[in-house]
Amino acid sequence: MSWNLHTRCTAFVDGQRVAAGELRHVAIKAKQAVDARAEARLLVFDDRDGSQIELDLRGNMSDLMQRLSGDAPITPPQDETPIRRGRGRPRLGVTAREVTLLPRHWQWLNAQPGGASVALRKLVEDARRRNAESDRARGCQEAAYRFMHAMAGDLPGFEDATRALFAQDVAALEQHMVGWPDDIREHALMLAADALHH
Template structure:
């Protein structure tokens, strides 16, 4: 799986938890555990999908993080807030391109009604999220406990 900076993951040494949290922190803690003699297998999972996250642990911690495209822990930048304040974008404002506004204006009921309808449709999709969460749980349990006695 292709990692992203904001990805939340969890790493295990066999059945022992190594770390859980942002990919950068988990990768660094896992590298330290491997260097300290982790017995393995060392597995890192994406917290949302339970898909394995492939990390090349060769070299030092900085090498591992640089291969992931993540800044080293020493180079942490201050977290930025939402929006684009330099452009005047603040919370609870909708910024769209002119073609988006034109499309919204052409919809029955106008822009506000269309946006509310789109939000409601997306909320109905949350039921699908529960199904995906169950599938993620199945993947995780199979990977972690599939070889244990009486698993099935």
């Protein structure tokens, strides 16, 4: 997932939360914390999906802000190959990809008003609407898992906590996280909240 200066994220230094909020503010706090402790281990997580955000904290604060804002010079890759335009309607965001179906599926799709493409788009939109809540819950579980794996993978109860997370068992999850540092436990529960109260 792409990020920008307004991406909501949380930074941890040696397992302790040092900042939460927009990336532009979190990066400043993270640099201050790392500069204060030379051997500190910094991890920054995107609050949307639990993925890690790599921050380049070299140099001074001005250097950091230039890199974050995109003002720093960017060296283009040496082996840049031209992008080949495929089928589809790129201006509308439509791209052609291969779909493998049985002959009876193609027959049914081709018999639909508008043809196979229109029918497939309608089917996908219907499924997205129908499954929106369960998709959101699964996304929260995956975000919490990514964070837990990075921050608590070596902590006691991690595997049991993971099973409880995917079983949506709030009581068991909290029980297996009892010995974890408060900041890690609270952030994992925050990421998983929608899935746990689904």
